[in-house]
Amino acid sequence: MGPWVGAWPADPRLDPDLLRDGDRRNVVDRYRYWRHDAIVADLDARRHPFHVAIENWRHDLNIGSVVRTANAFLAREVHIVGHRRWNRRGAMVTDRYQHLRHHPQVEDLVAWAAGAGVPVIGIDNLPGSVPLETYELPRECVLVFGQESVGLSEAMREAAVATLAIAQYGSTRSINAGAAAAIAMHAWVRHHGDLEVGHA
Secondary structure (H helix, E strand, O other): OOOOOOOOOOOOOEOHHHHHHOOOOOOOHHHOOEOHHHHHHHHHOOOOOEEEEEEEOOOOOOHHHHHHHHHHOOOOOEEEEEOOOOOOHHHOOHHHOOOEEEEOOHHHHHHHHHHHOOOEEEEOOOOOOEEHHHOOOOOOEEEEEOEOOOEOOHHHHHHOOEEEEOOOOOOOOOOOHHHHHHHHHHHHHHHHOOHHHHOO
């Protein structure tokens, strides 16, 4: 969007610099010209009560995609377990609007979840996993995803109250971790989201 045309609106959420210079950020139209802190405050008032966590032992390149999808589905927080540093390129700057929390070890995430009263639910196609498609996801939970290629760590599998698998029909053994995260978050939305608001 280019510079604002006409008299500037008297809305304290709007950024004078953006009104003057134009807004080229990757935000939906309703947030055009809004200050960054005003956008985050508005999102915070509407965030869903589910969390997303991803293990980052090998600097997984999927984390940016997971953060971007968590922003799209308005997750409460994204938790990075393992290395603090991650490749932000795939997030497309959505990490500026998404709350992120770091946990050095699996035990730290588990302790946080216990204190917050949210169950840890793993997503991985392991033997004994329950189909995601038939599982009743709770409103408050943390959906956990493992590293690309190796999946959830043993410690995370032991900590999860359930491990859910996504139905697959082709020749590949698994799907991309970023894609799996998107499918699982959408499953939560189908259970608990206001679809009319999501399509408005």
